[in-house]
Amino acid sequence: MDDTIAAIATPLGDGGIHIVRISGPDAWPIACQLFRPAPPQTLETIEPLKVAFGHIHDPATGRILDEVLLTRFVKPHSYTSEDVVEIHGHGGAFVATRILQGVLDQGARLALPGEFTRRAFLHGRLDLTQAEAVADVIHAASDKALSTALSQLQGELSRSLNALYDRLLAVLAQLEAAIDFPEEGLEFERKQAMAQQVSAVQKEIDALIATFRAGRIYREGLNVALVGKPNVGKSSLLNALLKEDRAIVTPHPGTTRDVLEERVRIRDLHLNIVDTAGIRHQPEVIEEEGIKRTRRALGQADLALVLLDLSMPLDANDDMLLDAVGATPRLIVLNKCDRPPQLDTDALAKRFQDETPFPISATTGEGLDALIDRLHARILAGAPSGEGALITRERHRQALAGSRDALQRVTESLNGDLSEDLVAVDLNTALEHLGGLLGKTFVEDLLDQIFDDFCIGK
Numbered sequence: 001m002d003d004t005i006a007a008i009a010t011p012l013g014d015g016g017i018h019i020v021r022i023s024g025p026d027a028w029p030i031a032c033q034l035f036r037p038a039p040p041q042t043l044e045t046i047e048p049l050k051v052a053f054g055h056i057h058d059p060a061t062g063r064i065l066d067e068v069l070l071t072r073f074v075k076p077h078s079y080t081s082e083d084v085v086e087i088h089g090h091g092g093a094f095v096a097t098r099i100l101q102g103v104l105d106q107g108a109r110l111a112l113p114g115e116f117t118r119r120a121f122l123h124g125r126l127d128l129t130q131a132e133a134v135a136d137v138i139h140a141a142s143d144k145a146l147s148t149a150l151s152q153l154q155g156e157l158s159r160s161l162n163a164l165y166d167r168l169l170a171v172l173a174q175l176e177a178a179i180d181f182p183e184e185g186l187e188f189e190r191k192q193a194m195a196q197q198v199s200a201v202q203k204e205i206d207a208l209i210a211t212f213r214a215g216r217i218y219r220e221g222l223n224v225a226l227v228g229k230p231n232v233g234k235s236s237l238l239n240a241l242l243k244e245d246r247a248i249v250t251p252h253p254g255t256t257r258d259v260l261e262e263r264v265r266i267r268d269l270h271l272n273i274v275d276t277a278g279i280r281h282q283p284e285v286i287e288e289e290g291i292k293r294t295r296r297a298l299g300q301a302d303l304a305l306v307l308l309d310l311s312m313p314l315d316a317n318d319d320m321l322l323d324a325v326g327a328t329p330r331l332i333v334l335n336k337c338d339r340p341p342q343l344d345t346d347a348l349a350k351r352f353q354d355e356t357p358f359p360i361s362a363t364t365g366e367g368l369d370a371l372i373d374r375l376h377a378r379i380l381a382g383a384p385s386g387e388g389a390l391i392t393r394e395r396h397r398q399a400l401a402g403s404r405d406a407l408q409r410v411t412e413s414l415n416g417d418l419s420e421d422l423v424a425v426d427l428n429t430a431l432e433h434l435g436g437l438l439g440k441t442f443v444e445d446l447l448d449q450i451f452d453d454f455c456i457g458k
């Protein structure tokens with residue numbers, strides 16, 4: 001951590017401005033080799049956290065490389081808690097790379113992905129949940145995703161976890177006192193009181209674990225599989241939903257799948273909709289493959305949007321599909337309601353007793369608002385009300401579950417008659433899980449996992 005790192009903190013391409021960021025003990029000396037402030041400013045008069053105007057020179061040739069703004073941060077008052085310099089140059093991959101090269105030539109090392117934030121973590125300016133939140137702010141695709149990430153960055157989750165950690169630490173101190181002075185032992189009442197304190201913490205951990213469903217869906221979006229027989233209007237519905245919010249939609253290719261996935265924003269939330277269509281030719285050959293893909297999409301979905309064609313009777317395709325949906329939570333959507341209905345609605349009502357199918361028309365847009373209302377309500381159903389801390393990642397859930405299980409053993413032991421040493425072991429395990437979640441203790445592998453997903457320059 002004692003070397004000086006540098007990177008272009010903005011995406012490489014033509015744009016308005018680019019930022020070259022330098023962090024470490026040589027950040028300022030390196031900047032001094034390259035930057036000439038415009039008079040009357042001199043290098044000596046540049047104040048931290050103020051913007052200075054000037055030029056970057058190429059020390060090799062003395063020529064001007066760019067006209068820039070520069071900000072100096074003096075440790076520990078910077079993003080990384082180290083000395084930092086930011087050079088704001090003109091947008092453009094070539095000029096940005098040219099300035100970065102100058103910085104590297106002066107002795108800085110190219111930063112690894114996430115290394116600035118990793119340093120902020122290692123210097124204690126952020127804990128691990130806050131560092132994760134930095135990535136979540138960057139990837140946020142809805143208001144909920146953004147507000148969840150920002151409150152985590154601001155330490156909302158950290159505060160809850162630290163409070164629980166401290167309460168357990170206080171119990172551990174009592175236990176250890178009893179271990180150190182065995183002649184005094186632990187009276188029954190003391191043990192009861194400790195068991196109560198522990199189970200109170202356990203309850204709060206359970207409550208945090210229960211926020212995972214909502215937290216994950218806010219952060220990642222609800223995974224929706226759009227399923228239905230060929231021609232029922234799946235792609236039309238997807239397009240209609242996309243049109244609702246065209247500007248903020250970003251199509252991104254499935255990572256391991258060859259199906260199309262689209263991100264659709266619905267008010268303050270977003271969905272990841274997988275369109276399972278498009279396998280129509282040579283049905284005898286492709287049919288099976290199509291069903292396999294549909295099943296795969298369904299397996300990864302939080303919700304299936306099952307499309308039926310209101311303008312024709314249910315057929316064997318629909319049956320096969322409904323079979324495939326199986327236990328995946330679903331919403332039945334009846335498309336083409338602009339056409340004369342052919343679907344036997346009595347039979348339908350019998351078949352889907354507790355469900356209200358949604359009549360829509362993907363082409364006229366009829367019923368779409370109601371469908372969106374329903375989707376929105378369904379996502380929020382069971383979500384924690386209010387502003388409390390949420391957990392958003394499987395890592396959080398696992399750590400909390402580990403802590404909760406250990407605490408369960410602690411309360412059982414305290415209520416039973418186990419020795420203080422053994423109780424302390426479980427209590428320590430519970431603390432380690434919480435500590436690991438916050439990054440109080442960590443292994444490099446975990447940091448690699450978290451920070452490798454970051455961009456270079458973050």
Ligand SMILES: Nc1nc2c(c(=O)[nH]1)N(C=O)[C@@H](CNc1ccc(C(=O)N[C@@H](CCC(=O)O)C(=O)O)cc1)CN2
Binds near residue numbers: 019049073077078
């Ligand atoms: N130009 C620029 N914009 C940016 C960042 C940055 O590093 N540079 N950020 C990050 O990528 C985010 C802002 N986060 C930041 C967090 C802390 C500090 C910082 O210097 N903190 C010091 C001083 C604060 C103060 O003077 O009040 C500190 O905490 O001591 C800077 C940015 C988003 N925008």
Ligand SMILES: Nc1nc2c(ncn2[C@@H]2O[C@H](COP(=O)(O)OP(=O)(O)OP(=O)(O)O)[C@@H](O)[C@H]2O)c(=O)[nH]1
Binds near residue numbers: 229235
């Ligand atoms: N009248 C009417 N026609 C519709 C509606 N939705 C879709 N269609 C028509 O139905 C046909 C099939 O629509 P698609 O959206 O391609 O259907 P799909 O389910 O994606 O079909 P595959 O990709 O082949 O599985 C097109 O001609 C659409 O214009 C609707 O609500 N009303």
Ligand SMILES: [Mg+2]
Binds near residue numbers: 235236277278
């Ligand atoms: Mg289609």
